[in-house]
Amino acid sequence: MxxxxxxxxxxxxxxxxxxxxxxxxxxxxxxxxxxxxxxxxxxxxxxxxxxxxxxxxxxxxxxxxxxxxxxxxxxxxxxxxxxxxxxxxxxxxxxxxxxxxxxxxxxxxxxxxxxxxxxxxxxxxxxxxxxxxxxxxxxxxxxxxxxxxxxxxxxxxxxxxxxxxxxxxxxxxxxxxxxxxxxxxxxxxxxxxxxxxxxxxxxxxxxxxxxxxxxxxxxxxxxxxxxxxxxxxxxxxxxxxxxRGIVPRRTFQHEIDFGTLPGRLEQVQIHGRRVLIDGGHTPEAARYLLTEITRLTGQLEPVRIIIGLLNDKDAFHYLRVFDSPRFHIVLTRAPGHRAALPEDLYLRHPFAYATVEIVPELEHALNQADRAPESLVVVAGSLRTVAVARETYGLLPAAALDEAHATRSLFDGAAYLAKLTPPVRAQTR
Known part of the structure; x- marks a missing residue:
């Protein structure tokens, strides 16, 4: 080694x-x-x-x-x-x-x-x-x-x-x-x-x-x-x-710029189009994302949102946040063995108002968005989904791509998938 x-x-x-x-x-x-x-x-x-x-x-x-x-x-x-x-x-x-x-x-x-x-x-x-x-x-x-x-x-x-x-x-x-x-x-x-x-x-x-x-x-x-x-x-x-005196009292020399973490409510410009990337997967994360979308576009502007979820998440309540006429929802498959199938998401979580499309291949969904009429494209649902989006959009330095691809291949390989993750017994006090 x-x-x-x-x-x-x-x-x-x-x-x-x-x-x-x-x-x-x-x-x-x-x-x-x-x-x-x-x-x-x-x-x-x-x-x-x-x-x-x-x-x-x-x-x-x-x-x-x-x-x-x-x-x-x-x-x-x-x-x-x-x-x-x-x-x-x-x-x-x-x-x-x-x-x-x-x-x-x-x-x-x-x-x-x-x-x-x-x-x-x-x-x-x-x-x-x-x-x-x-x-x-x-x-x-x-x-x-x-x-x-x-x-x-x-x-x-x-x-x-x-x-x-x-x-x-x-x-x-x-x-x-x-x-x-x-x-x-x-x-x-x-x-x-x-x-x-x-x-x-x-x-x-x-x-x-x-x-x-x-x-x-x-x-x-x-x-x-x-x-x-x-x-x-x-x-x-x-x-x-x-x-408590754990850290010393010091005056900050400049205003602190927290910025944003990659893949967390990250805003970028791709081919002149606004793209918002967020890997949050809980219903609360979806509500935060909706708040940010509304801040960027107002209440009525059409938005295309590409969603790839994992199969152990609360898909119903996550997706329900975006069931609005303004959203064109593209259900796709997140990378990896834990991905929820977009067809299953569509059948199990019927939408009343949003326009819904199934595009199984994530890369195809991302490329298709280049020709879409919406001025804002959102990629969301899991960190695995947004990682591929960032790489596809060229947001990762070329020198780091090989490591990213090798790492993903390792975690999706047969040996790693042989692991067991048994449940913890439910306990409350």
């Missing part, structure tokens, strides 16, 4: 687990074999159903603006697996990735236990960050929270974006069960900030905070609208760290 792609292939070797362990012990044992790097890190951990990656990115931007050294771990990636590991705005070098994979896989093999790709990637991230000696790391939970590999870190602040019912097979299906899993990132005697949540969700977060003797802060208070509470969340996290 000498090259980056060889190391990535090693990290993605198939493992089979008879069940998903409702414990962090295996992850703790793995990290102990590589020096328990999590103990050297001061961490902000973010969970939720929508906007996790963007929130992580914005918190990291605030910390960087204060001249701090910051690690950022997010998932999934768009084009390169290395996007998940960032220190001071730079992705992990290939040589460091190769070395880290060697360290982590050797530790896993010595334990004789099967670890998932995400668990090993998380161990790699913590190992690499500890070597960089950051002031703060910002870590995104992969799935749920309570038993997620990232939660092995004793965070200094838990951050909650909006929580919805999601991942029914993995997190129990009910909103209360999902909230219980996510509430598990609150640590004993710790601190947490949350956006405005549905009543049941907030009650579960509050109960967990009380159980852990932790402090839970509601961003903006009870009377602030959801969207404003969510916009203030990164700043609320920053202020919490500031008030």
């Amino acid at each position: 000498t090259t980056y792609m060889e190391a990535l292939n090693q990290l993605c070797q198939p493992v089979r687990q008879s069940e998903y362990p409702a414990t962090l012990r295996p992850m703790q044992e793995l990290l102990a074999r590589i020096g328990s790097p999590q103990h050297a890190l001061r961490a902000v951990v973010v969970t939720g159903s929508t906007g996790k990656g963007t929130t992580c990115y914005q918190i990291a931007r605030l910390l960087r603006a204060a001249s701090l050294n910051v690690g950022l771990y997010t998932s999934p990636h768009l084009h390169s697996f290395r996007e998940r590991f960032v220190f001071n705005d730079q992705v992990i070098p290939e040589a460091d990735f190769v070395q880290g994979v060697k360290v982590v896989t050797a530790a896993a093999n010595s334990l004789g236990r099967a670890y998932s790709t995400f668990e090993q990637a998380t161990a790699l991230a913590l190992w690499w960050f500890a070597r960089q000696q950051p002031d703060v790391v910002v870590l995104e939970i992969g799935l749920g929270g309570r038993w997620d590999a990232v939660n092995v870190v004793d965070n200094t602040l838990a951050v909650f974006t909006r929580i919805e019912a999601e991942h029914a097979a993995m997190l129990g299906g009910s909103l209360r069960s999902v909230a219980w899993h996510k509430a598990g990132i609150i640590k004993p005697g710790g601190h947490a900030v949350t956006v405005k949540q549905d009543t049941d969700v907030f009650m579960i977060l509050r109960a967990e905070a009380r159980f852990q003797h932790a402090r839970l802060h509601l961003t903006g208070g009870r009377n602030l609208p959801h969207e404003k509470s969510e916009a203030l969340l990164p700043l609320a996290a920053w202020e919490n760290l500031l008030e």
